[in-house]
Amino acid sequence: MKFDLALSNGDIVFPGEGVSRGSIGIVDGRIAAILDPSERVEAGRVIDCTNRWILPGVIDPHTHIGFGDKENDWTTETATAALGGVTGLMSFWRSDDLDASTAPWIAEGEARSSVDFGLHFGVTSTRHVDELQALSRRYGISSIKVYLMYKGATGAAKGFTEVDDALLFRALQAGSRVKNGVVSVHCENTEVTPVFREPLMAAGRDDLPAWDE
Template sequence: MSYDLILKNGEIVFPGEGMRRGSVAVADGKIAAILEPGEETRATRVIDCTDRLVMPGLIDPHTHIGFGDKENDWLTETRTALLGGVTGLFSFWRSDDFNATTSPWIDSAKAQAAMDFGLHFGVTATRHVEELAALSQRFGVTSIKVYLMYKGAAGAAKGFGEVDDALLFRALQAGARIKGGVVGVHCENTEVIPVFREPLKAAGRDDLPVWDEQSPGFLETENVFRVAYFGEKAECPVNIVHMSAVESLDLVRRLRHEGRPPINVETCIHYLSLTKDSGIGNLGKVNPPLRSQADVDGLWEGVRNGDISTIGSDHVPRKRATKGPDIWQATAGFPGIAQILPVMLHEGWSKRGIAIETLAAATSSNVADLYSVPNKGRIVPGFDADLVVVDPEGETHVDAANYPSHSDYSPFEGMTFRSAVTHTILRGQILAENGTLADGIVNPGRYLHRNP
């Protein structure tokens, strides 16, 4: 038999299972076969993957497309992601009227995106909760997010006047009625933050560590308890997104019990590689804040043992100019989608010896499972041929100028990570090769309409 593409004699990574040498054969955009080492067959193109890793393409579960240049973010950010081995993403979509605005937003993505994409609905009003059942059916969105950081004055400043515990519980009740539904929550007690913030501002503090001090980790943990407990009572699976504090993870471990709704945990690469003491100043402002090295190490142990099931970037493609003039006025968030795999392999696999199949699960198969995405996230015949080839002995040096992102900086700027992506493949199409995007990418991205 002849195939379209063969990734020959690589170390194939099977998420959650292990790694073994072999070749991956691709035909008609699908994984057609897993071949034994040395097994000869024909293909239109053969890539020698000797001493290379062949992994499932990454699916970033946590991005904010449209928060940089709304008209062009789908174009620039998906192409940036391809250079880092990402072949799919989910982005948070907020709107006063989901019924009226979601189709145009999806259409704009279809016209620009270079990879497959899905949406999470950001719930900020009672109206959204009341419409969720119909919205889920119409748009194939099974995942929603509630922003506890937008309660009270913090929400009013953003134009959100209905975010409270009642909205949270209603959202959990609605999520429980959606097949495959999961409710993600930003956990951060903004009602207590002023107790810390006001004296720190009065003292004239203007440094990165103060952002952690004004919203310490236990304010995340307190909200985690509320979300998990309400989730149990509403019989709804929850997802603690972008967990930053190891104390929060310790609490989740105590709250998990057989027979109760799942408490899923997501963290992000910056909480696994950067700290409040990283010396990057205002560029490191993010919500929740960067924490201590002890938090970084503790979260990594959560990845190792599976207590943390998914890892994303929380990618926000704004400009460096928005990160000032001081820590208090700087925008929160930063880009990072192209650094997921370099951070995972350098910090997790190389430095800490975490099994690569565990990392692949957290960045591919677990994401597909949690968000009900069929035929993605694994290297299995019949699945989409979304693949990434990695040179484990290569290096990735982070320079924002090397990416087409709207953002012009990186919190990882100047860092060098062991490993380098050599090929990114979406449904059998080689879209990035040796640090360069393929010529003439004609927006191959498809919308992930989920119907569990």
């Protein structure tokens, strides 16, 4: 069989199993065969991996594409990820109108991302909860996140006025009805945090151990 690409004679890392010398044949961007070093490899392009490791790509499940530089993040952040061995990532996506904004955001990613990607929906309103099942079916997104650090005045300052424990429980209920649904929680307690933070700030503490107190 002739491959599009072959990674020849490298030390292949099999997670949980060990390392074996061999070659990998790739067709249409997918692994088509793992070959013994003694087997002859024919490919349109052969990369000699002698004395080099061949590792599976890393999947980063927690990224914030668009939270920094929305215009350029798909390009810069995913290129950096690829350089570090990350071949797939999951990024959080928040918007007042998830239905209207998700398709354009996915299209931007498909046009500019250097790696495979998926999205987590950020749930910050009852509208998001009510639309969750339909949105999940439409866009194939089954991962949901609720941000409890946006409760009360902290959230209101950022325009989030509906985040509370009731929204969390509604999101958990809605997530249970999504196929393969996973609900994660940014679970700070905004009422308790100042009890610990304010004495440290009053004492002028900004050292690293203070963050653990």
